[in-house]
Amino acid sequence: MREPAGPTDDRSAFDFDVVPETDQSFENALAKARAGDRLTVDDGIELLTTGTEDEGVDPIRKERVLEAADRRRAEVVGDDVTFVANLNNNVTTACNTGCLFCNFKDTARRFEADHDGEHAGFTKTPAESRAIVEDALERGIYEVTSVSGLHPAFALNEEHHEILDAHDSPARDVDYKPPSVYDTDPGTYLEQMRAMSVGGVHLHSMTPEEADHARRGTEWSYEDVYRELKAAGLDSAPGTAAEILVEEVREVICPGKISTDEWVRALEGAISAGLDVTSTMMYGHVENEAHRVRHLKVLRDLQDRTGGITEFVPLSFVHQHTPLYERGVVDGGASDAEDELLVAVSRLFLDNVENVQSSWVKFGNAKALKLLNCGANDFMGTILSEEITTRAGGTYGEFRSFEEYVGMISAIGRPAVERSTDYRTRRRIDPDDPPFGPRLGPRADGTPVLDGRPPEPGDPAPADD
Ligand SMILES: C[S@@+](CC[C@H](N)C(=O)[O-])C[C@H]1O[C@@H](n2cnc3c(N)ncnc32)[C@H](O)[C@@H]1O
Ligand SMILES: Nc1c(NC[C@H](O)[C@H](O)[C@H](O)CO)[nH]c(=O)[nH]c1=O
């Protein structure tokens, strides 16, 4: 008996050109996956749909796909489950891009000094960002992830401000207004990078969409922009803003965003500038399985050309408070079966990306643990603070402590391993030898990262490795 794939099963309403139909059979695709052969898009679609000949998910076939992916995960990266001690710091929610899946942003007009009325948004100055990172460093984190709205007053540097100020087209074409218009000046992107790159922390920031904003109205190349950001302290870039890398889907959910080609160019620029990058897919809204696999193909091709992608992060759409849901465009997000199959097929299809993440922010603990047996090997990070998913209606909290991590990973019988952002530094954690706190970081001293206690005289000396 087949089961409905999930609330997003009926996508016929969109009349997309790309549909999940193939000349391949499920059995052939599964045999190729088991043999470790490179999968075609049609193979991927067969596995993701558990066969295109019938609607819905076949639960027995699904288990076979999950098993193949779990085995592949064990061959490629072993049993270790990794995680990172990081902080998430969003600089501003001001954004005019208007993506219909996003409830993080607030229209920038509300941030203007002459605007009356309350709003729940925020902008942090570089000094405020620095203080937040410094506080988290004291607690033992060694990575900061920072993604933000596209504030109209953001520019790469002073020269960019001058170019945008002198721009002869109307302000709305380049989405620029000078900082003096706003209650709070976010500073330049370079100032924010310098502020957050403190005490040896690894700074993971500037999505392709943000990089595009940091060069708007100029002819600057992505590589040059990322080089300047790197010189100011940036260490790697998040491959978010990917959503679904197929134009007909982007036209529905994020018509204001850069195109697929531009997204690829941006990450290529980041990689040419010497930065590691991650890759993501936000799925479970209007797209179908054929779009999902085409998206994976874009990532696999990019990785074939560059080798710069450290991991793939599946982001399951959180629907509750988003325009897509509130306007009745979608009925909900992905089902459990869709999440499991997406993780599994990503592992099998992305044969050149080592790490696949299971994100507790998106899935919650129980499902995230299950996904570590469906092809995923990385369990994200401590993050300490989260606003994007929470504002969209996510209910899985804003941080995980080392104790929680070690407890959960041990409970599924796998080794807990703390990692650096680039995965090159690892520390195996003995679950019988607490405390489990970070020892990789610049000031980490081995105490639990989240015990909530400030350092006291007599505490172990900070490690400087
Ligand atoms: C909110 S944006 C911030 C950075 C920047 N404004 C951009 O778009 O690249 C970061 C990512 O969060 C993810 N996101 C936003 N809303 C979401 C939702 N409701 N459910 C799941 N992921 C979401 C999207 O993949 C998006 O690219
Ligand atoms: N660092 C990771 C995050 N960080 C949180 C995000 O910045 C964001 O708030 C949210 O996930 C929006 O989509 N989230 C992950 O899922 N995985 C990470 O590695």
Ligand SMILES: N[C@@H](Cc1ccc(O)cc1)C(=O)O
């Ligand atoms: N840390 C991941 C995941 C992430 C997901 C969503 C974000 O908004 C930001 C980051 C990345 O590098 O891409």
Ligand code: SF4
């Ligand atoms: S996803 Fe990013 S660009 Fe789109 S509205 Fe949200 S904050 Fe703005």
